Amino acid sequence: MPKGQGNVLCPLLFVATDEKTVLAVVVQICPTGAFTGTCEDAAISLPPSWDRLLWNADLTMDAAMSNAFLRFARVPAAAMLLLALAGCTATPPEPAPKLLTAEEAAARTVVPLTRPIALDKAGKVVDIEFDLPPAGPGTVPDLMLGLRVWGMDAKAMLAQQSRIDVRPFATLVHLQRLDGDSTVETPLNYTSRDRRTELSVGPDGAVPFTTVSSVAQGVLRSAGLVDERRVYGVVRIAEASRVEPGRYRLLIELPSDRPDLQGLNVELLLGYGPRSK
Numbered sequence: 379m380p381k382g383q384g385n386v387l388c389p390l391l392f393v394a395t396d397e398k399t400v401l402a403v404v405v406q407i408c409p410t411g412a413f414t415g416t417c418e419d420a421a422i423s424l425p426p427s428w429d430r431l432l433w434n435a436d437l438t439m440d441a442a443m444s445n446a447f448l449r450f451a452r453v454p455a456a457a458m459l460l461l462a463l464a465g466c467t468a469t470p471p472e473p474a475p476k477l478l479t480a481e482e483a484a485a486r487t488v489v490p491l492t493r494p495i496a497l498d499k500a501g502k503v504v505d506i507e508f509d510l511p512p513a514g515p516g517t518v519p520d521l522m523l524g525l526r527v528w529g530m531d532a533k534a535m536l537a538q539q540s541r542i543d544v545r546p547f548a549t550l551v552h553l554q555r556l557d558g559d560s561t562v563e564t565p566l567n568y569t570s571r572d573r574r575t576e577l578s579v580g581p582d583g584a585v586p587f588t589t590v591s592s593v594a595q596g597v598l599r600s601a602g603l604v605d606e607r608r609v610y611g612v613v614r615i616a617e618a619s620r621v622e623p624g625r626y627r628l629l630i631e632l633p634s635d636r637p638d639l640q641g642l643n644v645e646l647l648l649g650y651g652p653r654s655k
Contacts, residue, residue: 395425478602490598490649492526497632504630507556508648509529512623517594517650521621523551523566523628524591524614526647532609538643539590539611546587550631551579551616557625564626566616579616583631588613593649612647 483492488509495503513519525542529535553564566579569589579585591614598604615630628648 381404383593397591418423418425445565461616474606475600477503486601489521490593490601490647491605491647492603492648495525495644496640497525497547497642497644498635498637500632502629504628504646506625506646507625507627509625510621510623514597516596516653518653519620520645520651521553521618522591522593522612522651523553523616523630524593524612524647524650525644527611527613527642527644528541528556528605528608529643530608535609535611536575539613541642542613542644543588543637544576544638545563545631546632547636549585549615550583550629551585552629553616555622555624555628556627560593561627565616566618568615568616576619583629586624588615590614592652594652598649603625617651 478486480494484494486492487507488511491508492502493506497503510521527535527542529538529539551566553566555562555564563581566583566585567576568579568585568587569591570577571587571589573589590610593612595604604610618653630646
């Protein structure tokens with residue numbers, strides 16, 4: 379290679395003489411004549427002896443010109459390349475987003491969001507205003523209005539979740555859009571018990587029960603709303619389908635006491651639904 383020329387990538391193929399081992403690698407030819415291989419995003423440094431073993435002729439972009447000795451060196455060369463590639467590791471994953479404190483999560487006013495909630499006393503349990511951004515990657519524009527329960531393992535989480543609907547958990551729900559000329563009631567729906575039919579919530583906002591549901595977990599995690607030490611479950615109260623971004627107010631009222639739900643590991647959860655893969 380002429381001196382001063384930049385790094386050049388030449389694909390090399392080493393084929394073992396037993397015709398069973400085929401290894402393709404990309405070798406970067408540096409101006410110094412040293413060789414480095416690449417595996418995904420991680421660099422592999424090859425011993426200087428490889429220069430003498432593999433090549434003693436100039437390399438160009440047109441072809442890799444082997445000499446007579448290279449013909450006998452293909453098997454050990456391929457073996458050494460396999461060992462080098464075996465030590466190659468992929469780029470480490472990005473660090474997890476910072477987990478919000480309880481105070482930070484309670485101050486968040488953009489979906490997705492969570493709020494502390496008590497379910498044991500009748501009356502108004504939710505009255506919040508929030509901003510709804512457009513649905514992002516991995517989500518659909520269906521806003522889930524529900525509850526998130528948690529435990530330190532799946533068994534504990536399911537025990538918490540089963541307490542909610544040990545008998546039908548009824549609510550009165552209203553979602554209002556605030557950023558128009560006047561407050562507008564947003565249509566809501568809920569899922570039938572067999573989860574086969576979407577039913578409209580009436581003008582009174584009555585929803586007779588909850589159903590197991592889900593939200594886009596990646597968005598929750600990016601927002602700092604997922605504690606990796608916990609196992610979460612989601613139950614849906616209602617949903618606003620194909621909802622438009624904007625400013626909203628959510629009101630939820632419990633028509634009766636539920637003393638059996640005192641001390642439940644639960645919080646209000648608003649989030650977009652996950653996109654089907």
